[in-house]
Amino acid sequence: MNFQNNFLRITVWVLTALLISSVILTTGRVIFLFQQIDVTMLGERYWDLCRALFVGLRYDLKVATIAFAPLYLLAIVVAAFPALFNFVKKCLLPYASIIFFLLTAFSIGNYYYYITFGNYFDVFVFGLFDDDTKAVLESAWSDYPIVFALLFTVTITVAASKLLHKVIASKRFLATKSWHWSMVSIAVFVAILVYVGLARGSFSTLPLKRYHANVSDYDVLNKATPNAFMALDWARGDYKEQTKFEPIGAELLTTQMNKVLGQPTPEYHTPTNEYLENNKPHIVMTLMEGFGSNVLLEDDAEKNDLLASLRQPFEDDFVFKRFLASTSATIDSMMMMLFHSSNPSISHSSVQKVVMPGSAVMPYKRAGYEVVYITPGNAMWRNLANYLPLQGFDKIVDENTLIRTFPEAKKYADTWGVPDEYAFKYAEKILNSSDKPLLIYILTVTNHSPFKAPESYQVKPVEVSERLNQLLGPLKEHGTALLSAYQYANDAFGQFITNIKGSPLANNTLIAGTGDHRMRYLDGTLANEFAINYAVPFYLYVPQKILQNVPFQYDSQRIGSHRDIFPTLYNFSLSDASYISLGGNNLLSTQSIESFGYNAQRVINEQGSYDVYQPEKLYPWADDQWHSEESAVDNPNPQQGKEYRKLQDYYLRWQVAQ
Secondary structure (H helix, E strand, O other), rough: OHHHHHHHHHHHHHHHHHHHHHHHHHHHHHHHHHHOHHHHHHHHHHHHHHHHHHHHHHHHHHHHHHHHHHHHHHHHOOOOOHHHHHHHHHHHHHHHHHHHHHHHHHHHHHHHHHHOOOOOOOOHHHHHHOOOOOHHHHHHHOOOOOHHEEEEEHHHHHHHHHHHHHHHOOOOOOOOOOHHHHHHHHHHHHHHHHHHHHHOOOOOOOOOOOOHHHOOOOOOHHHHHHHHHHHOOOHHHHHHHOOOOOOOOOHHHHHHHHHHHHHOOOOEEEEHHHHHHHOOOOOEEEEEEOOOOOHHOOEEEEOOOOOOOHHHHHHOOOOOEEEEEEOOHHHHHHHHHHHHOHHHHHHOOOOOOOOOOOOOOOOHHHHOOOEEEEEEOOOOHHHHHHHHHHHOOEEEOHHHHHHHOOOOHHHHOOOOEOOHHHHHHHHHHHHHHHHOOOOOEEEOOOOOOOOOOOOOOOOOOOOOOHHHHHHHHHHHHHHHHHHHHHHHHHHHHHHEEEHHHOOOOHHEEEEEEOOOOOOOOOOOOHHHHOOHHOOEEEEEEEEHHHOOOOOOOOOHHHHHHHOHHHHHHHHHOOOOOEEOOOOOOOOOOOOOOOOOOOOOEEEOOOEEEEEOOOEEEEEEEEEOOOEEOOOEEEOOOOOOOHHHHOOOOHHHHHHOOO
16 A cells, blocks of 8 residues: 555656746746737738647646656655655655756746747757856846746745645545555556657657747747757757858868869859849759659669659759758758758758858849748758858748638648648749849658658559669568658659640749758668769759749769759859858869769769768770669879868868858
8 A cells, every 4th residue: 555655746847847837838928929920910910829738738748757756766766665655755846856956947047048048948059068167157246136036936936835845745545445456556557658758749759859949930929839958958969060150260170172273262143244244043942851862873764653743844944963962961061051051950050040151042132033942741840940041031920920821721631740841832922023133942741750641632653663672671561651752752852843834834933942951761882872972963953934034054974962052053053153061062063073073971973872981993884875884993182072071170160160
């Protein structure tokens, strides 16, 4: 009976403490919203507000359960021993009082942090340690009502502690009869299982994560959703992840520029073009999740249709196959393509508020373009919702806006967001209604594990080959689902292209698309696929009217990588425009260009491909100029990749110091 009664009592006591903790945090959130929200903004956002409160409550329970976990688990362990259990009981109230105090104090601190910086606690809170600590504390004492906040915190702590004390002192939570040992075991198991679920913030496969805090396109709701402790945990992670950016001397940077680029600066110019000056086209650049050539290799129009609606554009327009993604991760490739950054954490690190001089969208901003980022996922992923506006993006559109614009999308929402097609529908919508040139940057999400094509999509025939099964290994049971999701993503992109080319927009819209990285779930060790393993296709549609007015030469065998995308787009959309590039080429240039494709782990050139970290061995191209010979030869230029990586590092360090 001792164990049974003590287990029941500690469970009730801890549940009460969790409830009180959640009330404290939720009340803080409601006060925050009451103080900061613009009621006129809630007209169409009632459900966004509900999501903010619901997701916020999940964060609150997560924090509270983790806070009380040590005491609860210890109490269960010693529940059969009265003396030890009574000791834990005596510790519970002071322990809980400390928790209540911290929850209240940090909620107040988070509110005033938002007032000052426009954000919940982020990496800059660590300025207390990195900057002049004394000056920071003096400023805090001067600017904030610390005494009042302290008194208020103590009042809440005392009230909450008294309430918990009443529950602890109650005799109502004692069993009237003894349970069978099996029932007690089941009760303990279920209690721990539920507790773990609350601590994860979810009872499903994926735990509650940072990006779940992005519940609306109204930013105040997003800022109010996480509590102070979740925000601090994210800030701590960002702080640990960030890199110390050592200043770089101008002479050292210039030397490296000359070595790699053959010129002292990364600045280039597009030719003067009267047609482009008077007819500024729209630009749509799509970064497609998992659009790797290592899967596209399986495409067969009859048996394994992986292109679907994208097949005709691939046949009609420009496609480069000997082309590498920047990296093997989405955020890494985005940061490298848009900001010439070899550090993927810049969007959520100590430099997240630094404007990058080399932003790829700035030439379009200077030319009068509106720059829009669209993703069917969540824009708070990697803090992009806050970071991209600083770098020249005028509008951020994510799943929240797409669901409000296309309500049916919510029915098909999955792990990573709504289906890709809704991002393309939104892009088409704003292209048709815009009265100024647009640069639209789209990041898709559907072709991502867990692989699943939307229920609304009719999958065309797919066939898992022996090769794919071999490369998937223990994941081979997911082969059909992987191919279906891959096909769907390409079909959505292809439908968008078809719609644009079948409308008046065909004459003034450039469309580009590439993969963010290889399909990572496939084994990448096949020697004859040494280059293909890190390759992604690059698709480009340029209207005929532009091709008639801009010299071009198309060679499908030209070698390139993500660094070449924007220089190519600049040359077919901007007249007499300066832009920054770390050696990117116009892939449709009438002049000869450098045959160099860069990935953080692979390099391809005219001779073949090699590993950046083992550059002495080069795998020559096979006869089809896509596969690789299985036997390596000595690499005649092993330093090329290393020197380019060094240039990226130097230029990033220079950018963040500006």
